[in-house]
Amino acid sequence: TRGSAKRTRKDEIQLLGVRLSNPDRVLFPEQGLTKLDLARFYEAVQDWVLPHLARRPLSLVRCPQGRDDECFFQKHPRVAIPASVPRLDIPEKSGSAEYVYVETAADLVALVQAGALEIHPWGSRIDDLERPDRLVFDLDPNPGIPWKEILRIADTLRKRLGSLGLESFVRTTGGKGLHLVVPLVPEADWDQTKAFAKAVAQRHAKDDPERLTTNMSKAKRQGRIFIDYLRNGRGATAVASYTVRARKGAPVAVPVRWDELNAALRADRYTVENLRRRLSALRRDPWEGFAEAARPLDAQLRKTVGLP
Ligand code: ATP
Ligand code: MN
Ligand code: MN
Secondary structure, three states: OOOOEEEEEOOEEEEOOEEEEOOOOEEEOOOOEEHHHHHHHHHHHHHHHHHHHOOOOEEEEEOOOOOOOOOEEEOOOHHHOOOOOOEEEEEOOOOEEEEEOOOOHHHHHHHHHOOEEEEEEOOOOHHHOOOOOEEEEEEEEOOOOOHHHHHHHHHHHHHHHHHOOOOOEEEEOOOOOEEEEEEEOOOOOHHHHHHHHHHHHHHHHHHOOOOEEOOOOHHHHOOOEEEEOHHHOOOOOOOOOOOEOOOOOOEEOEEEOHHHOOOOOOOOOOEOOOHHHHHHHOOOOOOOOOHHHOEOOOHHHHHHOOOO
16 A cells, blocks of 8 residues: 555565565665655655656666766667566567556556666557657756756747647756657657657757757857757657656756746756655646647648658
């Protein structure tokens, strides 16, 4: 049952039926936030996090000794993840590879047990792997870009997508920038979807070349915001809404309403410590209408952005 952690041994606890070893290990030294604290956080926010995360292949950032120690980005974590977490084989260039996914809050606790400090899902579900159901435009500001410029660009990109008939939803990343997420009816494949995201990003950058780039190179990004459309390829990921980042302060990636975006709302505004207060004060889902807003990237729409 919710909220019941059973201490089985001094160095072990059961939460949602999952064994959590070293529950008192500090993962975020700045707050003294422990493994048990993080597991309880996911238990508390499960109804927010699972709808957007469940049944998607995952990459993980694992920091078994905490965020100050060694961390590694893993697509195929294998034996490190408790056997209770579901897996699937996904065809890759040569052969296939095993990915984990989550279905329940207990699976999230099991990821915490494995030292997962970040959870990054694919843009498709395991039931329809080859057809993404969302686009992510990842706005990556170079150091020194004023926050209000990021807000301005988020807004102009939202309008561009709107002019294509696509509704976008915004989230703070817990880091430096913002993500615009566009719900899709699964139809276009990965190559078509990535090409679409690239075309939109390039058109946007072309209208504001002093401020924007779609070029990954460090030199081109100087003084600019990089519109990272590369989140939209097969196997690419973006951090999941309502999950923590392995960064100072235990920030969380958080969906917000467009009218909440203002000078005070920085990308790292919400954390494991303060998110529950926000959620309990919310009267409705900030991304209300997400599922209903889904549109297919059909041939006509792809043509609109200049694709064959
Ligand atoms: P910020 O707002 O600070 O940019 P972010 O989550 O958007 O936060 P990015 O650096 O832009 O961070 O990374 C975008 C995505 O790239 C991540 O969410 C993750 O899914 C993926 N990613 C991160 N590190 C790696 C890595 N080492 N290998 C492959 N993909 C990665
Ligand atoms: Mn980013
Ligand atoms: Mn990026």
